[in-house]
Amino acid sequence: MFDFWIDGQSGAARSGSLTLPHGTVETPVFMPVGTQATVRTLSPHDLKSIGAQIVLANTYHLHVRPGEDVIAQLGGLHKFMAWERPLLTDSGGFQVFSLEGFRKVDEDGVEFQSHVDGGRRKLTPEKAIEIQATLGSDIAMAFDHVIPGGADEATARDALERTLRWLARCKKRHASLMGTQTLWPIIQGGTLPALRTECLDRVMELGPWTGIAIGGLSVGEPKDKMYATIDVLESRLPPTLPRYLMGVGFPQDLVAAVERGIDLFDCVAPTRGGRNGSAYTPEGTVNIRNAAYRTDDRPLDESCDCETCTTYSRGYLRHLFAAGELLGLRLLSLHNVRYLIRLAAEMRGAIQRGGDAFGNWAEDWRRRYQHTGVA
Amino acid sequence: MFDFWIDGQSGAARSGSLTLPHGTVETPVFMPVGTQATVRTLSPHDLKSIGAQIVLANTYHLHVRPGEDVIAQLGGLHKFMAWERPLLTDSGGFQVFSLEGFRKVDEDGVEFQSHVDGGRRKLTPEKAIEIQATLGSDIAMAFDHVIPGGADEATARDALERTLRWLARCKKRHASLMGTQTLWPIIQGGTLPALRTECLDRVMELGPWTGIAIGGLSVGEPKDKMYATIDVLESRLPPTLPRYLMGVGFPQDLVAAVERGIDLFDCVAPTRGGRNGSAYTPEGTVNIRNAAYRTDDRPLDESCDCETCTTYSRGYLRHLFAAGELLGLRLLSLHNVRYLIRLAAEMRGAIQRGGDAFGNWAEDWRRRYQHTGVA
Numbered sequence: 246m247f248d249f250w251i252d253g254q255s256g257a258a259r260s261g262s263l264t265l266p267h268g269t270v271e272t273p274v275f276m277p278v279g280t281q282a283t284v285r286t287l288s289p290h291d292l293k294s295i296g297a298q299i300v301l302a303n304t305y306h307l308h309v310r311p312g313e314d315v316i317a318q319l320g321g322l323h324k325f326m327a328w329e330r331p332l333l334t335d336s337g338g339f340q341v342f343s344l345e346g347f348r349k350v351d352e353d354g355v356e357f358q359s360h361v362d363g364g365r366r367k368l369t370p371e372k373a374i375e376i377q378a379t380l381g382s383d384i385a386m387a388f389d390h391v392i393p394g395g396a397d398e399a400t401a402r403d404a405l406e407r408t409l410r411w412l413a414r415c416k417k418r419h420a421s422l423m424g425t426q427t428l429w430p431i432i433q434g435g436t437l438p439a440l441r442t443e444c445l446d447r448v449m450e451l452g453p454w455t456g457i458a459i460g461g462l463s464v465g466e467p468k469d470k471m472y473a474t475i476d477v478l479e480s481r482l483p484p485t486l487p488r489y490l491m492g493v494g495f496p497q498d499l500v501a502a503v504e505r506g507i508d509l510f511d512c513v514a515p516t517r518g519g520r521n522g523s524a525y526t527p528e529g530t531v532n533i534r535n536a537a538y539r540t541d542d543r544p545l546d547e548s549c550d551c552e553t554c555t556t557y558s559r560g561y562l563r564h565l566f567a568a569g570e571l572l573g574l575r576l577l578s579l580h581n582v583r584y585l586i587r588l589a590a591e592m593r594g595a596i597q598r599g600g601d602a603f604g605n606w607a608e609d610w611r612r613r614y615q616h617t618g619v620a
Numbered sequence: 621m622f623d624f625w626i627d628g629q630s631g632a633a634r635s636g637s638l639t640l641p642h643g644t645v646e647t648p649v650f651m652p653v654g655t656q657a658t659v660r661t662l663s664p665h666d667l668k669s670i671g672a673q674i675v676l677a678n679t680y681h682l683h684v685r686p687g688e689d690v691i692a693q694l695g696g697l698h699k700f701m702a703w704e705r706p707l708l709t710d711s712g713g714f715q716v717f718s719l720e721g722f723r724k725v726d727e728d729g730v731e732f733q734s735h736v737d738g739g740r741r742k743l744t745p746e747k748a749i750e751i752q753a754t755l756g757s758d759i760a761m762a763f764d765h766v767i768p769g770g771a772d773e774a775t776a777r778d779a780l781e782r783t784l785r786w787l788a789r790c791k792k793r794h795a796s797l798m799g800t801q802t803l804w805p806i807i808q809g810g811t812l813p814a815l816r817t818e819c820l821d822r823v824m825e826l827g828p829w830t831g832i833a834i835g836g837l838s839v840g841e842p843k844d845k846m847y848a849t850i851d852v853l854e855s856r857l858p859p860t861l862p863r864y865l866m867g868v869g870f871p872q873d874l875v876a877a878v879e880r881g882i883d884l885f886d887c888v889a890p891t892r893g894g895r896n897g898s899a900y901t902p903e904g905t906v907n908i909r910n911a912a913y914r915t916d917d918r919p920l921d922e923s924c925d926c927e928t929c930t931t932y933s934r935g936y937l938r939h940l941f942a943a944g945e946l947l948g949l950r951l952l953s954l955h956n957v958r959y960l961i962r963l964a965a966e967m968r969g970a971i972q973r974g975g976d977a978f979g980n981w982a983e984d985w986r987r988r989y990q991h992t993g994v995a
Contacts, residue, residue, distance in 0.1 A: 318915040540693040
């Protein structure tokens, strides 16, 4: 029920095939984020129409609403959200450490206040694993101690040690459940190279693992720090394991990370940006609310095959946003996710041509793509 | 490009086939409302998947935003909203007389304040016809003087006379444009039988027409007054013309009106109700927000073939509403519109069985359907 097979390489970039209980995922792959058991504005039918292979759902959000017990009674997360393809759940660590409100951290876990009903709840490594097992995702993530982007070394060291102790507890609880779900650890350590490599080494000592995630990036640090951190890890990451860069999803970051050997991504940017009128195109990000598009009869992205681009003019999409029509939010979300899925597929094709093919492709892609920083 | 053929009858109920420039519509038919060139939350693909044959769009709304000139530059309303099947546009009369804000009525027309930019604008019979011709709908509606539900006879008489004078001007302007669009008049007269029949007779004198609409009902009057008004008109309406009851769309009203010889309907209720969590079922209206549905694994409506009912549990739909997810609004809107389309198709089938078939069907339907008044 679990397998990862590398079927192409070009420089550090790799393409592969990841077999999970609910199907096989071709990498590099972008995972749309279904925070509350739905990728905002999109149906499973929409997601399949744009080639989504795997969706991420949030343990924290589903735990506080509707509760994993409700989802279990309704047949588990796949059936609940009518998504029969693979699912990855995060552990809730990122949410309990980043959401506003009361939070009390000790060695046992994190006590927090639900943003839904204000009630006090507690997540521990064991509890995070149990919830994810109840949800029934294909890949569960370890519960980690997440620190703010600019934390000092002492704080980072302390969080790292706790993350490693919690990882051992996650692993133990996960093993006792003996399900088909697999558990992936998360490498933390901020942008401090020594901490990152130490974390990786000590995580590997706790293995074996079927995959490995890099957390705590794209949280406000400069882009070059993010890329440098991936570079540091790249040479030490076991080549046979799938590598998941958490929370990263701007087009230029996907390209830079695949260039550095990353296989999986997730990010709310395409759907959040889409709801704000921001759309990815081969020439960069455009904001469809712009008056310049009022009578523009061109599609959003002439090279795109999604329903939005094959059906509507920019003028109509602009009208939907100007008029506050919900269809606009959906059509831009659909396109943006499709854009990242196509980008990943295009990178996969370039990687499989081998040699310098990916590097050449990436150079050409960057020449065309001008990031406007809007998304 | 215009034809109406009655192909079934049972009591006063009729089934027919209405041929328009963009296709043929089987009646009785429910028209979903695409106020701003989109049926709220639904795509044209969704609408086709649930068998929508004809959509209504609002002249007032499209005139103030984005403007008929923008729509014309983008290829006309059909192309703009990517709906290649028939379209009916209302004239804007109902909106300029019912929306809040400044309004000045004289013999020439209605000056009003745009709800979008606050600018003063004016609709006249000629202007309403010109806008609709520019939009390019299959059926245009006459610009009428609409009065509040409880208006006294003098007010109703005055509005009636003006509506008739305006109808003559609409007809003249429409004839001069010589397009493929057809123009339908609107019978007003409140719930006063004498005014209604007089209005009908005098409208017919201004003909010939290809169809006829009944306006000013379902605006707060008691149900029996509404049904009585349709009854009064039914015996005098020319049997060969399609009859459109404007703004009516609750399930029980559709059944009662078809029983009284009505062929076309439109209403925002299924989409507005859907966005509020209210759903039609064969047993009446349910509100999906109800905690009773928390772990309910049944579909919304077991007899329904729409994507919502064939894919999701009530428990999941309730979760989407509880979590404020936009997908919920869309899934309930989709189901509610499908419900009315299926209801119309079911009535059509009963009518075509002839004899007492429709009356028996309606009696049986009413026994099952308990209107809860939520929608």
